[in-house]
Amino acid sequence: xxxxxxxxxxxxxxxxxxxxxxxxxxxxxxxxxxxxxxxxxxxxxxxxxxxxxxxxxxxxxxxxxxxxxxxxxxxxxxxxxxxxxxxxxxxxxxxxxxxxxxxxxxxxxxxxxxxxxxxxxxxxxxxxxxxxxxxxxxxxxxxxxxxxxxxxxxxxxxxxxxxxxxxxxxxxxxxxxxxxxxxxxxxxxxxxxxxxxxxxxxxxxxxxxxxxxxxxxxxxxxxxxxxxxxxxxxxxxxxxxxxxxxxxxxxxxxxxxxxxxxxxxxxxxxxxxxxxxxxxxxxxxxxxxxxxxxxxxxxxxxxxxxxxxxxxxxxxxxxxxxxxxxxxxxxxxxxxxxxxxxxxxxxxxxxxxxxxxxxxxxxxxxxxxxxxxxxxxxxxxxxxxxxxxxxxxxxxxxxxxxxxxxxxxxxxxxxxxxxxxxxxxxxxxxxxxxxxxxxxxxxxxxxxxxxxxxxxxxxxxxxxxxxxxxxxxxxxxxxxxxxxxxxxxxxxxxxxxxxxxxxxxxxxxxxxxxxxxxxxxxxxxxxxxxxxxxxxxxxxxxxxxxxxxxxxxxxxxxxxxxxxxxxxxxxxxxxxxxxxxxxxxxxxxxxxxxxxxxxxxxxxxxxxxxxxxxxxxxxxxxxxxxxxxxxxxxxxxxxxxxxxxxxxxxxxxxxxxxxxxxxxxxxxxxxxxxxxxxxxxxxxxxxxxxxxxxxxxxx
Numbered sequence: 001x002x003x004x005x006x007x008x009x010x011x012x013x014x015x016x017x018x019x020x021x022x023x024x025x026x027x028x029x030x031x032x033x034x035x036x037x038x039x040x041x042x043x044x045x046x047x048x049x050x051x052x053x054x055x056x057x058x059x060x061x062x063x064x065x066x067x068x069x070x071x072x073x074x075x076x077x078x079x080x081x082x083x084x085x086x087x088x089x090x091x092x093x094x095x096x097x098x099x100x101x102x103x104x105x106x107x108x109x110x111x112x113x114x115x116x117x118x119x120x121x122x123x124x125x126x127x128x129x130x131x132x133x134x135x136x137x138x139x140x141x142x143x144x145x146x147x148x149x150x151x152x153x154x155x156x157x158x159x160x161x162x163x164x165x166x167x168x169x170x171x172x173x174x175x176x177x178x179x180x181x182x183x184x185x186x187x188x189x190x191x192x193x194x195x196x197x198x199x200x201x202x203x204x205x206x207x208x209x210x211x212x213x214x215x216x217x218x219x220x221x222x223x224x225x226x227x228x229x230x231x232x233x234x235x236x237x238x239x240x241x242x243x244x245x246x247x248x249x250x251x252x253x254x255x256x257x258x259x260x261x262x263x264x265x266x267x268x269x270x271x272x273x274x275x276x277x278x279x280x281x282x283x284x285x286x287x288x289x290x291x292x293x294x295x296x297x298x299x300x301x302x303x304x305x306x307x308x309x310x311x312x313x314x315x316x317x318x319x320x321x322x323x324x325x326x327x328x329x330x331x332x333x334x335x336x337x338x339x340x341x342x343x344x345x346x347x348x349x350x351x352x353x354x355x356x357x358x359x360x361x362x363x364x365x366x367x368x369x370x371x372x373x374x375x376x377x378x379x380x381x382x383x384x385x386x387x388x389x390x391x392x393x394x395x396x397x398x399x400x401x402x403x404x405x406x407x408x409x410x411x412x413x414x415x416x417x418x419x420x421x422x423x424x425x426x427x428x429x430x431x432x433x434x435x436x437x438x439x440x441x442x443x444x445x446x447x448x449x450x451x452x453x454x455x456x457x458x459x460x461x462x463x464x465x466x467x468x469x470x471x472x473x474x475x476x477x478x479x480x481x482x483x484x485x486x487x488x489x490x491x492x493x494x495x496x497x498x499x500x501x502x503x504x505x506x507x508x509x510x511x512x513x514x515x516x517x518x519x520x521x522x523x524x525x526x527x528x529x530x531x532x533x534x535x536x537x538x539x540x541x542x543x544x545x546x547x548x549x550x551x552x553x554x555x556x557x558x559x560x561x562x563x564x565x566x567x568x569x570x571x572x573x574x575x576x577x578x579x580x581x582x583x584x585x586x587x588x589x590x591x592x593x594x595x596x597x598x599x600x601x602x603x604x605x606x607x608x609x610x611x612x613x614x615x616x617x618x619x620x621x622x623x624x625x626x627x628x629x630x631x632x633x634x635x636x637x638x639x640x641x642x643x644x645x646x647x648x649x650x651x652x653x654x655x656x657x658x659x660x661x662x663x664x665x666x667x668x669x670x671x672x673x674x675x676x677x678x679x680x681x682x683x684x685x686x687x688x689x690x691x692x693x694x695x696x697x698x699x
Contacts, residue, residue: 002065002066002068003063003064003065003066003077004063004064004065004079005065006046006050006065007063007064007065007077007078007079007130008065008067008075008077009046010043010046010047010087010126010130011077011123011124011126011127011130011140012123013039013042013043013046013123014039014040014043014094014119014120014122014123014126015119015120015122015123015124017035017036017039017119018115018116018117018118018119018120018122018123019116020035020039021035021036021039021112021115021116021119022112022113022115022116025111025112025115026112029111032111032112032115033102033115036098036115036118036119037095037098037099037102039119040091040094040095040098040119040122041095043091043094043122043126044088044091044092044094044095047084047087047088047091048088050079050084050087051084051088054079054084060080060081060084060508060511062078062079062080062081063078063079064076064077064078064079064132065077065078071135071139073133073135073192074135075136075139076131076132076133076135076136076193077127077130077131077132077136078130078131078132078194079130080511080512081507081508081509081510081511081512082339082508082509082510082511082512082513083129083130083512084508085343085505085508085509086129086257086261086342086343086509087126087129087130089254089343089346089347090122090125090126090129090254091122091126092487093249093250093253093254093346093347093350094118094122094250096350096354096483096484096486096487097118097246097247097249097250097350097354097483098118098246099479099480099482099483100245100246100354100357100479100480100483100484101114101115101118101244101246102479102480103361103476103477103479103480104244104245104246104357104361104480105244107361108154108155108244110154110156113150113154114150114151114154114244117147117148117150117151118151118246118247120143120147121144121147121148121151121250121255124140124141124143124144124147125140125144125254125255125258127139127140127143127144128140128141128144128258128261129258129261132193132194132195133191133192133193133194134182134185134192134194134219134265135182135192137261137262137265138175138178138179138182141175141178141222141223141226141258141262142175144255144258145168145171145172145175145226146168146171148167148247148250148251148255149164149167149168149171151243151244151247151250151251152164152167152239152242152243152247152251154243154244154247155242155244157242159241159242160242160243162238163235163238163239163241163242163243164239164242166234166235166238166239167235167238167239170225170232170234170235171222171225171226171235173225174221174222174223174224174225174226174232175222176222177218177221177222178218178219178220178221178222178223178262179222180218181214181215181216181217181218181219181220181221182215182219184211184214184215184218185197185212185215185216185219185270188201188204188208188211188212188215189201189204194265194269195269197269197270198269198270198272201270201271212270213276213277216266216270216271216277219262219266220262220263220266222259222262223259223260223261223262223263223266224259224263224284225259226255226256226258226259226262227256227257227259227260227263227314228256228259228288228292228310228311228314229259229284229288229314229315229318230284230287230288230291230292230311230315233288233291233292233311236307236308236310236311237295237299237304237307237308237311239251239307240252240303240304240306240307240310240353241301241303241304241307241366244357245303245353245354245356245357245358245360245361246353246354246357248303248306248307248353248356248357249349249350249352249353249354249357252306252307252310252349252353253345253346253347253349253350253353254346256310256314257342257346260314260317260321260342263281263318263321264321264338264512264513267281267321267322267324267325268324268512268513268514269514271325272325272514273324273325273328273329273331274325275325275326275328275424275425276325277325278321278322278323278324278325278326278327279322279325279326279424279425280322281318281321281322281325282318282319282322282323282325282326282434283322284315284318284322285315285316285317285318285319285320285321285322286315286319286434286437286438287315288311288312288314288315288318289312289313289314289315289316289318289319289437289438289441290312290315290437290440290441290444291311291312291315292308292309292310292311292312292313292314292315293308293309293312293441293444293445293448294444295308295311295567296308296309296312296444296445296448297444297447297448297451297543297547297548297552298552298565298566298567299448299565299567300367300368300369300563300564300565301366301367301368302356302359302360302366302367302368302371302452302456303353303356303360303366304366305448305451305452306349306352306353306356309392309445309448309449310345310349312441312444312445313341313345313349313392314345315441316341316345316403316404316407316438316441317338317341317342317345319407319410319411319438320334320335320337320338320341320406320407320410321334321338323337323338323407323410323411323414324338324513324515326414326423326424326425327410327413327414327417330413330519331410331515332510332515332517332518332519333406333407333409333410333413333518333522334406334407334410334515335506335510335513335515336403336406336506336510336515336518336522337403337404337405337406337407337409337410338407338513339505339506339509339510339513340399340402340403340406340502340505340506341400341403341404341406341407343403343505344391344399344400344402344403344494345392345400347391347399347487347490347491347494348388348391348392348399348400348491349388349392350487351384351385351387351388351391351484351487351488351491352385352388352389352392354480354483354484355381355384355385355388355484358381358475358476358480358484359371359374359375359456361476362374362475368451368452368455368563369556369562369563371455371456371461372455372456372459372460372461373456373459373460373461373464373465373468374456374461374468375456375457376457376458376460376465376468376469377469378457378475380481380485381475381476381484382457383485383488384484384485384488385452385453385456385457386453386457387488387489387491387492388488388491389449389450389452389453390491390492391491391492391495392445392449393442393445393446393449393536393537393540394442394445394446394533394536395446395533395537396495396525396530396533397492397495397496398491398492398494398495399490399491399492399494399495399502400495401495401524401533402494402495402498402502402524403502404442404532404533405522405524405529405532405533406522407438408435408438408439408529408532409522409529411431411434411435411438412435414431415428415431415432415434415435418430418431439532439535439536439539440536440539442533442536442539442540443535443536443537443538443539443540443542443543444539444540444543445536445540446536446537446539446540446541446543446544447539447540447541447543447544447547447548448548450540450544450548451544451548451563455563462556462560498524499521551566552564552565552566626663627656627659627660627662627663628656628659628660630655630659631655631656631657631658631659631660632655632656634653634655634659635653635654635655635656638651638652638653638655
């Protein structure tokens with residue numbers, strides 16, 4: 001081991017604390033809760049100390065840790081500006097959600113298990129963000145996938161187990177595909193170190209360009225699946241409604257960013273300033289951004305709407321990542337927009353999902369028709385939810401506006417290059433269309449967040465409004481209020497003072513992206529930049545009043561208008577993929593049956609020729625000799641007992657016949673096993689011969 005061992009502590013400590021919390025919980029539930037709170041606070045303090053101690057006159061000083069030989073390729077961790085920024089973001093979110101979990105899970109069972117996997121996942125996430133090579137990132141990424149699976153399945157109900165199966169299936173398939181990509185990268189470049197991949201790829205670029213793109217696509221698959229990129233987003237709308245609200249906040253705010261981290265490494269370290277890769281990421285970003293927003297507009301489930309919103313916001317981030325490759329050296333706006341929207345989305349979803357958790361832990365309902373009016377006369381909950389809604393909607397003076405403005409300016413900048421004929425991809429009309437899709441997606445965000453806010457805090461429940469206002473007066477404890485209100489207060493502060501808060505954050509983390517210098521300071525509240533936000537707000541108002549309040553609502557049985565999900569069932573992508581998978585399995589089953597019949601025919605042929613058996617009459621006496629003699633002895637003993645001890649209740653047992661049948665069955669089973677093993681060894685020998693001939697031929 002060498003380097004700064006404190007980096008290893010950041011990844012290992014939460015995992016060790018998870019095991020300790022489980023043991024403490026076996027003795028004292030209260031002690032476990034306080035220990036878990038202390039563990040995450042200690043981690044947050046450690047990252048904060050690294051942040052302040054790392055600054056010098058020349059900026060933030062990077063450090064690294066190496067464990068040579070660990071799992072073969074070694075463990076390599078690194079701390080730089082971006083990593084310490086996201087380590088701080090992750091640890092802050094874990095502090096808030098762990099505090100909130102105490103009240104939220106008060107009526108749940110398996111809380112010991114929840115805290116164990118909460119902290120195990122924390123350590124894995126820190127390991128992902130601190131990793132300095134793809135091997136280390138993959139190890140922690142896979143641990144994170146399996147430990148977070150328990151969050152989704154926590155309630156152990158049918159819906160939770162179904163969502164967990166989908167989540168695990170996507171994670172496993174994604175991980176295996178990513179592993180194939182890493183094998184290919186290592187084969188072509190000889191390294192998986194982030195800092196070495198760019199020069200290694202450039203050295204073989206002309207000769208191995210297609211192979212490198214293939215390796216990049218395979219590697220991106222698993223990371224994109226975790227990030228919720230279309231069409232690998234199918235786990236998001238399923239997992240969030242069934243997972244505990246604190247877990248949903250982390251799934252949306254941090255675990256999706258672990259997926260984005262892998263895509264950032266590919267886009268910024270491997271394919272830096274590559275317009276082909278940038279355009280591919282941009283297209284997926286636009287589809288994910290607009291598709292998630294459409295799904296959210298149609299949803300009538302509070303947490304499902306927020307989950308689809310997460311998919312959409314991941315699309316915004318991908319748009320920025322794609323623009324970085326397209327703009328090349330002049331990508332400063334895209335770099336800052338991507339980085340800041342990652343941080344903004346993490347903070348916003350922390351607030352929104354925990355606010356949704358407050359609703360659920362009181363009502364155990366998420367359907368908008370069942371929870372409408374719950375937030376009336378609850379000013380603190382209203383404030384917190386409103387801060388998150390305004391932030392994610394990109395409203396001026398809130399944090400989401402700052403990052404969306406930078407992303408919008410990046411699109412406009414590349415559109416100007418296209419108009420001048422200097423763009424590699426697309427015409428000016430194409431990029432004008434992309435800009436309008438961006439603005440419309442922002443308008444859809446405003447529309448569905450308005451729907452949620454109005455349903456919770458403006459409308460009245462037709463039958464339970466008085467109960468909501470009286471029975472649930474004390475709807476959360478002081479610790480939960482603190483956990484939700486503190487991050488909610490940060491959102492307008494970040495948006496009102498972008499020059500004091502957001503720009504330093506961008507400067508801290510932009511070195512990881514390899515972006516160019518900012519040509520001039522951004523005037524966030526200039527008329528040109530404000531116009532983009534105002535256009536999205538206007539589009540959102542039209543969609544809300546023209547679509548949601550008309551098409552997506554109907555008059556219910558009691559004469560009250562209610563929300564209705566009009567999304568066609570046949571457009572359920574998960575159902576489509578399950579159908580395709582089932583069809584593939586059936587094709588494989590037919591193939592396996594045909595192969596099985598061919599193998600059986602070969603076995604029968606072998607029995608009649610090379611494995612011909614001895615005739616039964618030659619072995620019958622020898623085979624049954626022991627069984628016959630043992631049966632005769634047992635029958636004689638039974639007869640003696642019947643004449644003495646069991647004289648009044650004699651028992652007749654045919655021991656000879658039963659033992660002979662047992663011996664026949666045993667011998668037959670052993671013969672089948674031996675013959676099957678012999679045939680298998682025969683096939684292995686044939687296979688080895690074929691491989692040997694192939695190796696001799698290609699040599």
